[in-house]
Amino acid sequence: MKKIIFLFFSMSILFASCDKEEDLGKSLIDTSTPELNDVDEWIRENYTYPYNVEVKYKWDNSELDNTKILTPTTLERVIPFLDKMKGIWVDPYASNGGSDFMKAFIPKQIVLVGSHNYNDNGSIVLGQAEGGRKITIFDLNYINFDLSGMNDWERRKAMEPILRVFKTMHHEFGHILHQTIAYPVEYKKLTIGYTSNWMNFSDSDARKMGFITAYSLLNPDEDFVEMLSEFLTRSNEEWNEIIDKIEIYDDSWNTDEAASEKARGQIRQKEKMIADYMLQIWKIDIYKLQADIAEVLDELGN
Amino acid sequence: MLVLFTACDNDFESEFDLAPDERAGIAVKEFKDALNSSEHGWLTHYYPNPTELGSFSYLLKFDATGVVSMNWDYYDFPDESEYSVKMFEKPVLIFDTYSKFSKMTDPEIGIPGQGFGGELEFSMTKKSADGDTLYLAERVSGDPMVLVKATAETPVQLREYVKHTKHIERSNEQVVVPFYFNLSVEGWDAKVNMVYSGDKLIAFLNYEDGGVSKHELMPINFTHEGFEFHHALVLNGIGVRSFKYDEAKNQFDVMDAGVTGAFKYEMDYTAEIDGLTDKLFGPRTFGGSAEIISPKLFNLIDGIYPDSGLNFLSTDTYVASWFPRTFNLYFENWSSLDIKVNYNKKTEDVVVMEFLGYDTGWSAPFDDLAYIEGLMATEKGQAIKAIVTSDKGWTIVPIELKEYGSSYYLVSNEDPEMYMCFGLTYEDDV
Numbered sequence: 001m002k003k004i005i006f007l008f009f010s011m012s013i014l015f016a017s018c019d020k021e022e023d024l025g026k027s028l029i030d031t032s033t034p035e036l037n038d039v040d041e042w043i044r045e046n047y048t049y050p051y052n053v054e055v056k057y058k059w060d061n062s063e064l065d066n067t068k069i070l071t072p073t074t075l076e077r078v079i080p081f082l083d084k085m086k087g088i089w090v091d092p093y094a095s096n097g098g099s100d101f102m103k104a105f106i107p108k109q110i111v112l113v114g115s116h117n118y119n120d121n122g123s124i125v126l127g128q129a130e131g132g133r134k135i136t137i138f139d140l141n142y143i144n145f146d147l148s149g150m151n152d153w154e155r156r157k158a159m160e161p162i163l164r165v166f167k168t169m170h171h172e173f174g175h176i177l178h179q180t181i182a183y184p185v186e187y188k189k190l191t192i193g194y195t196s197n198w199m200n201f202s203d204s205d206a207r208k209m210g211f212i213t214a215y216s217l218l219n220p221d222e223d224f225v226e227m228l229s230e231f232l233t234r235s236n237e238e239w240n241e242i243i244d245k246i247e248i249y250d251d252s253w254n255t256d257e258a259a260s261e262k263a264r265g266q267i268r269q270k271e272k273m274i275a276d277y278m279l280q281i282w283k284i285d286i287y288k289l290q291a292d293i294a295e296v297l298d299e300l301g302n
Numbered sequence: 303m304l305v306l307f308t309a310c311d312n313d314f315e316s317e318f319d320l321a322p323d324e325r326a327g328i329a330v331k332e333f334k335d336a337l338n339s340s341e342h343g344w345l346t347h348y349y350p351n352p353t354e355l356g357s358f359s360y361l362l363k364f365d366a367t368g369v370v371s372m373n374w375d376y377y378d379f380p381d382e383s384e385y386s387v388k389m390f391e392k393p394v395l396i397f398d399t400y401s402k403f404s405k406m407t408d409p410e411i412g413i414p415g416q417g418f419g420g421e422l423e424f425s426m427t428k429k430s431a432d433g434d435t436l437y438l439a440e441r442v443s444g445d446p447m448v449l450v451k452a453t454a455e456t457p458v459q460l461r462e463y464v465k466h467t468k469h470i471e472r473s474n475e476q477v478v479v480p481f482y483f484n485l486s487v488e489g490w491d492a493k494v495n496m497v498y499s500g501d502k503l504i505a506f507l508n509y510e511d512g513g514v515s516k517h518e519l520m521p522i523n524f525t526h527e528g529f530e531f532h533h534a535l536v537l538n539g540i541g542v543r544s545f546k547y548d549e550a551k552n553q554f555d556v557m558d559a560g561v562t563g564a565f566k567y568e569m570d571y572t573a574e575i576d577g578l579t580d581k582l583f584g585p586r587t588f589g590g591s592a593e594i595i596s597p598k599l600f601n602l603i604d605g606i607y608p609d610s611g612l613n614f615l616s617t618d619t620y621v622a623s624w625f626p627r628t629f630n631l632y633f634e635n636w637s638s639l640d641i642k643v644n645y646n647k648k649t650e651d652v653v654v655m656e657f658l659g660y661d662t663g664w665s666a667p668f669d670d671l672a673y674i675e676g677l678m679a680t681e682k683g684q685a686i687k688a689i690v691t692s693d694k695g696w697t698i699v700p701i702e703l704k705e706y707g708s709s710y711y712l713v714s715n716e717d718p719e720m721y722m723c724f725g726l727t728y729e730d731d732v
Contacts, residue, residue: 037367037384059396059397059398059422061423061441069407070409072398072400072422075400115410116410118409
């Protein structure tokens with residue numbers, strides 16, 4: 001008897017579900033094309049169509065930390081910034097790693113913010129990355145790409161925020177790469193001394209310990225991407241000069257050659273391991289990549 | 303079976319004629335249409351932080367393509383921003399890109415890292431029946447922003463606002479006496495003294511109410527006719543808020559309906575403030591520098607040192623046990639002539655600088671006591687000493703009192719045309 005009731009129940013549902021075709025009316029979802037300004041069109045042509053990247057430059061509080069006081073970008077600064085970002089980050093990677101490589105790994109959302117992002121202690125957040133999908137860049141209203149008419153000192157000062165922001169892009173992109181395929185575990189053993197108190201060290205201190213920047217001291221992952229981003233945002237000559245200038249002094253202020261050579265050697269070992277990793281895993285020659293980026297930076301700085 | 307068939311009956315009665323998305327779309331369109339409806343745009347007196355700051359006035363003109371063109375009262379600088387109206391819990395106006403309006407949230411302006419406290423997103427709470435006023439509210443704090451339909455004259459009128467700032471600061475007047483800016487209103491028992499702080503667009507109001515000294519911070523907004531308080535000041539049941547400048551009388555008349563009164567500059571200070579001398583010149587105080595000096599006081603001191611003109615004045619009060627405490631005349635070549643004084647409390651708001659001698663500095667010529675005494679023995683030197691160390695003392699007129707970094711005037715009770723301002727630097731005032 002129970003089986004008959006169950007069968008009747010099931011058939012009822014079947015026929016009730018299939019008994020008529022309803023007119024659902026017009027769609028409630030707005031699929032109309034939004035009105036695009038020149039900046040929107042430029043972004044579509046240069047980021048969205050080729051790389052499937054959404055660039056959000058208009059104010060959207062939901063994309064940002066609501067506890068922070070921030071301002072949107074100045075409209076006139078959006079295209080110059082994105083254009084330079086293409087030249088210094090996207091195009092060199094696409095050229096050296098292939099456009100498919102860049103299409104696969106470029107973060108799919110880039111959020112631009114005009115103001116500094118202050119922490120409670122007065123320090124400033126330069127950029128934030130979320131799981132390889134989204135990168136938020138701050139300070140846009142303070143980056144000026146027009147260096148014409150500047151003297152050497154002014155040009156160097158103007159280049160500082162430019163290098164800082166693009167170093168941030170290379171840094172965050174480095175995270176995406178090593179989170180996709182990890183770098184060799186031996187890298188983590190090259191230097192000791194990782195510490196959460198990295199802010200108590202200067203870059204100079206860190207270099208004497210075999211780390212390229214103070215922030216590299218935080219953990220091996222940050223060490224890896226700091227090495228990569230510092231390497232890629234300066235020419236090979238500048239890079240070599242930084243390493244060669246590492247000197248450690250003994251208690252009598254004489255150069256401790258052995259200790260100095262050890263620190264230089266540790267950074268060179270990291271450089272080699274990163275070069276091998278990038279070549280073997282991603283088929284990218286970082287020396288060629290570095291040269292391509294340096295050419296763009298050189299043009300910009302001069 | 304009853305449950306089964308009930309569940310399949312999807313013909314329920316909705317409270318509304320339209321689907322939620324359609325109603326949301328209509329609400330967004332209504333908000334946009336309202337913003338686009340004014341031919342000459344909208345005037346707003348926006349208070350980014352109504353408890354601590356006065357208002358910034360904007361003329362905003364929203365067009366149908368998503369661009370809002372604007373200007374503000376601060377100085378003439380037309381600007382524009384992208385804007386949008388989006389649906390959240392209700393339709394919200396968003397200033398999308400950086401513009402003059404973004405100054406209200408810029409962490410570089412105002413309190414470092416915190417800005418002025420304004421917002422970039424606003425919902426519409428209501429619209430006046432004639433459509434000439436839109437009442438908006440900040441999305442997070444809910445503080446209001448009222449848009450009033452502008453006229454063809456509004457752009458020109460906006461440029462008048464700064465004129466009244468100058469009237470209150472008296473920056474273009476060479477002789478600023480009588481000193482005290484007092485409000486008298488028919489029906490009030492007391493006058494209200496106002497000291498204006500231009501960097502925060504706020505008034506410090508002081509008055510006696512039933513024998514008790516009262517003090518109130520009052521944010522201000524300027525208009526093309528004069529200025530307005532953020533909210534009415536009510537005494538004896540009579541409230542005042544709006545003031546119009548009368549150029550012939552150099553005063554601001556009350557414009558509230560049925561109320562007669564005016565802000566005028568007068569000789570008498572109407573309300574003593576308890577504790578001012580202790581706060582600014584007592585133990586554990588650290589003095590400050592005065593870059594704004596009245597023309598008469600400046601002319602008195604300038605020229606005492608033949609090698610350099612007067613630059614600014616400063617007090618070194620220090621902790622009570624630290625000596626010497628000094629009153630310093632700083633010259634343009636950064637040398638200083640330091641008068642050793644005791645800062646004595648004469649009343650709650652009058653300080654007397656008791657003369658103790660001169661302090662020698664580290665570098666010539668003020669490392670030589672005889673040189674200093676020689677300068678101060680001249681007729682000009684004696685006149686300076688008489689004013690600075692007068693027994694009548696200096697009345698402290700506060701502009702803004704804070705734990706650290708207060709702004710205030712010291713006004714000579716020997717001659718009220720002699721005064722100096724600590725904590726503010728208005729270039730036009732000197």
